[in-house]
Amino acid sequence: MKILAFLLLAASAAAAPLRPITARDRVLVVAPHPDDESLGAGGLLQRAVAAHARIRVVFLTNGDNNVWAQRYIEHRFYIGAADKARWGARRDKEALNALGRLGVPAKSAVFLDFHDSDTTRLLMTGNQPFQAAIDSSIIAWQPTILVLPSPDDLHPDHNTAYVVTRLEYRRLNTPLPYELEYLVHTNGAPKPGGIELPLTAEEKQTKLEAILRHATQMTLGRKRFTAFASDVETFRPPGLSGDPDPLFEAKLERGILRVAICRQKNHSLHGAVLDVAMQTTQGEPIRLEMPLPPNSQNVQTVDSMTRQPASTAWVRYQSDKIEIAIPVSSPARLAFVKLDWTPVFFDIAGWREAPVSSR
DSSP: HHHHHHHHHHHHHHEEEEEOTTTTOOOEESSSSTTHHHHHHHHHHHHHHHOOOEEEEEEEETTTTTTHHHHHHHHHHOOOOOHHHHHHHHHHHHHHHHHHHHHGGGGGGEEEEEEEHHHHHHHTTOHHHHHHIIIIIITOOOOOOEEEOOOOOOSHHHHHHHHHHHHHHHHHTTOOOEEEOOOOOOOOOOOOEEEEEEEHHHHHHHHHHHHTHHHHHHHHHHHHTTTSSSEEEEBBTTTTOOOOOSSSEEETTTTTTEEEEGGGOOOTTTEEEEEEEEEEEESSSSEEEEEESSSSSEEEETTTTTTTTEEEEEEEEEEEEEEEEOSSSOOOOEEEEEEETTTTTOOOSOEEEEEEEEO
């Protein structure tokens, strides 16, 4: 059955060409860190430049928490706040250098300068400056082509960039533009593309040179990063999950958020927390945290914005899965869930959208 499911998924994700970019387009690329613009959309940005489209590249963070690369380059072990700030400023300059190689002018870049690896906390606490920055730099710009990190990306800054953008679009009742998703960090599982942009030899070489201008990232990741300068730049349309055998699934049905976690994959999830990010029908945020217990029991969820107790969830361990049911007090129209596990840098899986049903 798993093989059949994968074949059906692969068939449904047959590659399609990227729609043409014209001078009337407003292209926006969301980059969680400096280098993601080149890795995920270096070819697309070149096409946008050639088409004389208007371009904006928004960097959510300046990559200031890349401590192992900084230790290696600067020959120091202790990395303090001032060291991180200096490193982030260096990475911002590299981003402008890389964009210049792609033909994108410096005035098209927007640096929000939030801290690297902090975006999930900002989302879950309802941070107002973070929300306002997304509104003013992304949504208010009214892109016709929006390029986002995939919610399946295993880096928390990447998958959260997708979720916070989607939630803000829904909160403001703004129609979604033509949307593309790119993947940078995966677990090696099959990741169907959906939309492909074949690159010419010149575009491929230019993308490679742009990637190489992120010199701080080449010291420990040169081989992995330069591999993104391939013959085809791959994107996925929204709603196409790249995992044919997901760690967990979720749905919101009649005021109950139901989550199923596959036990075959969660043997080491001690200490994991289930994060829930929702938008009510009135546009109000709901943010819940629920620690995953070691066995079947009722668990108190916490409103992560106020740190006050919220609804009581029930958790039941089955032979093959963990079933979770969380009552939701207000009607919601958009919901996402993620397993947050602090002992690891990358997420076990990205955010999973929970389809909302009134049945």
